Amino acid sequence: EILLTQSPATLSVSPGERATLSCRASQTIYSNLVWYQQTPGQAPRLLISGASTRATGVPARFTGSGSGTEFTLTISSLQSEDFAVYYCQQYTSWPLTFGGGTRVEIK
Amino acid sequence: EVQLLESGGGLAQPGGSLRLSCVASGFTFNNHVMTWVRQAPGKGLEWVSTIDHRGGYTYYADSVKGRFTISRDDSKDTLYLQMNSLRGEDTARYYCAKKWAPNVSGQNYFDSWGQGTLVTVSS
Numbered sequence: 646e647i648l649l650t651q652s653p654a655t656l657s658v659s660p661g662e663r664a665t666l667s668c669r670a671s672q673t674i675y676s677n678l679v680w681y682q683q684t685p686g687q688a689p690r691l692l693i694s695g696a697s698t699r700a701t702g703v704p705a706r707f708t709g710s711g712s713g714t715e716f717t718l719t720i721s722s723l724q725s726e727d728f729a730v731y732y733c734q735q736y737t738s739w740p741l742t743f744g745g746g747t748r749v750e751i752k
Numbered sequence: 753e754v755q756l757l758e759s760g761g762g763l764a765q766p767g768g769s770l771r772l773s774c775v776a777s778g779f780t781f782n783n784h785v786m787t788w789v790r791q792a793p794g795k796g797l798e799w800v801s802t803i804d805h806r807g808g809y810t811y812y813a814d815s816v817k818g819r820f821t822i823s824r825d826d827s828k829d830t831l832y833l834q835m836n837s838l839r840g841e842d843t844a845r846y847y848c849a850k851k852w853a854p855n856v857s858g859q860n861y862f863d864s865w866g867q868g869t870l871v872t873v874s875s
Contacts, residue, residue: 679861681797688847688865689789689797700863732797736860740813741787741799 647671647735651744657752658723666747668716668733676712677737683746684729692731693718723749754778754864756848761869764838772869774831774848779864782826783854787862788833790844790871800846801833802860815841838873845870 648671658664668678676696681689691700693709696716706721720727728751733744760772772788788800801822802811810822821834831848846869849862 677859683797688867689862690865691852691861691863694852694861734797734799734861736858739811741802741860743797743799746796 646740647674647738647742649733649735649742649744651731651733651747653747654745655748655750657750659752660725661722662752664720664723664727664749666718666720666731666749668711668718668744670714670716670735673713674735674737677735678709678711678716679734679736680707680709680718681732681734682727682729683732684726689732720749754850756850756864756866758846758848758866758869761846761871763872763874764835765875766839766873768838768873769834769836770838770871772833772835772846772848772871774833774866776829776831776848776850779850780854781824781829785851785854785860786824786831787849787851787860788822788831789847789849789862789865790842791847791868792841792844795844798844803831805854835871838871840873843871843873 650669652667678696680693683689697709708719710717730746730748732746755777758774764770787802803822819837823832848866850864852863
């Protein structure tokens with residue numbers, strides 16, 4: 646099973662600032678990684694696929710990067726609606742696995 | 753517009769059973785791989801099970817293998833999850849989710865999710 650470790654668990658950021666979230670895989674997953682955003686009481690929303698491709702309708706302030714075992718989600722200038730929990734998920738092999746999440750909160 | 757509507761959650765006793773349903777609309781259901789993902793209260797996401805678009809292949813997390821069965825009825829655009837021998841650790845909100853594209857091998861990630869149905873296992 647491929648383990649995904651997200652860091653930090655919580656990130657405190659002021660609106661307008663940059664946020665950098667990390668996801669590390671226990672073995673190579675090539676670029677087979679997606680990022681989801683989950684706001685309170687809502688279902689997850691697909692943000693990024695293939696490590697770096699924004700999903701339809703996702704603002705350009707969201708950028709995904711990385712390959713192999715190290716991945717990053719950067720939010721360039723945080724808006725109020727971006728305060729949420731972010732999860733990475735690998736789809737290289739079964740079982741599909743998620744990271745534990747990073748909560749982005751208002752500083 | 754894609755819609756996924758889960759139902760069937762509720763309170764079950766340890767060792768009991770529940771059957772979850774997910775009715776789909778807004779896309780060609782029988783072309784798509786479908787999945788169940790759960791989220792325990794205050795916790796992260798956990799993949800549970802996936803079924804391919806023909807229903808011929810199914811995949812399960814080790815935590816539910818042998819207890820849960822995923823199935824689909826394409827004539828009703830409905831996905832199911834039969835949950836038997838329920839345990840306290842199965843308490844979670846269960847989401848159904850649609851694979852991002854039809855007829856694509858691998859690339860099992862999800863572009864549409866329902867709002868989930870809450871399952872509570874307690875005596």
